[in-house]
Amino acid sequence: xxxxxxLFSYGTLQLEAVQLATFSRKLDxxxxxxxxxxxxxxxxxxxxxxxxxxxxxxxxxxxxxxxADKVRGTVFSIxxxxxxxxxxYEVSDYRRDRVTLASGVSAWVYVANHSPVPPAAx
Numbered sequence: 001x002x003x004x005x006x007l008f009s010y011g012t013l014q015l016e017a018v019q020l021a022t023f024s025r026k027l028d029x030x031x032x033x034x035x036x037x038x039x040x041x042x043x044x045x046x047x048x049x050x051x052x053x054x055x056x057x058x059x060x061x062x063x064x065x066x067x068a069d070k071v072r073g074t075v076f077s078i079x080x081x082x083x084x085x086x087x088x089y090e091v092s093d094y095r096r097d098r099v100t101l102a103s104g105v106s107a108w109v110y111v112a113n114h115s116p117v118p119p120a121a122x
Contacts, residue, residue: 003077006107007086008034008099010073011059012052021052022089023082029074033102034109036118037061038069046091060094062115075107083108 009029012018019027042060044050049058061071078086087096094110099118101107 001079003079005078005080005083006105007076007078007083008032008073008101008107008109009076010034010039010061010071010109012055013076013086013089014074015053018053018089022085023078027076027078029076030103032073032075032105032107034061034071034073034099035067035102036063036065036069037071037099037111038064038066039071040112042093042112044091049089049091052089060112061109062112063118065116065118070102075101075103075105086110 013022016026019025039059039061041057044056044058050056090110093113095113096108097111097118098106099109
């Protein structure tokens with residue numbers, strides 16, 4: 001496997017059960033922070049996603065641009081195929097953007113569809 005993609009998760013993709021259902025393996029990752037973002041909860045309407053995560057509300061982030069805001073999470077190394085599987089898992093209320101984490105790592109992250117686009121992602 002070629003782990004050429006980085007994926008930052010602050011929510012359910014950190015759960016072992018979701019990883020096993022989505023990727024058929026447990027992911028290894030490192031703790032990191034995503035500066036300039038704030039987090040809220042989103043009600044999930046997709047029954048299969050609720051069944052996989054066991055949660056009716058998932059965290060969702062939006063770009064705030066405020067350097068004092070940050071979201072803690074985990075950055076995972078995954079394959080391009082696994083990135084496509086993560087896309088399939090996420091509901092349409094999310095979009096995938098590229099961000100620069102506090103560590104300097106460039107990673108994909110799922111943000112709220114209505115979120116402003118971070119400068120690095122434009």
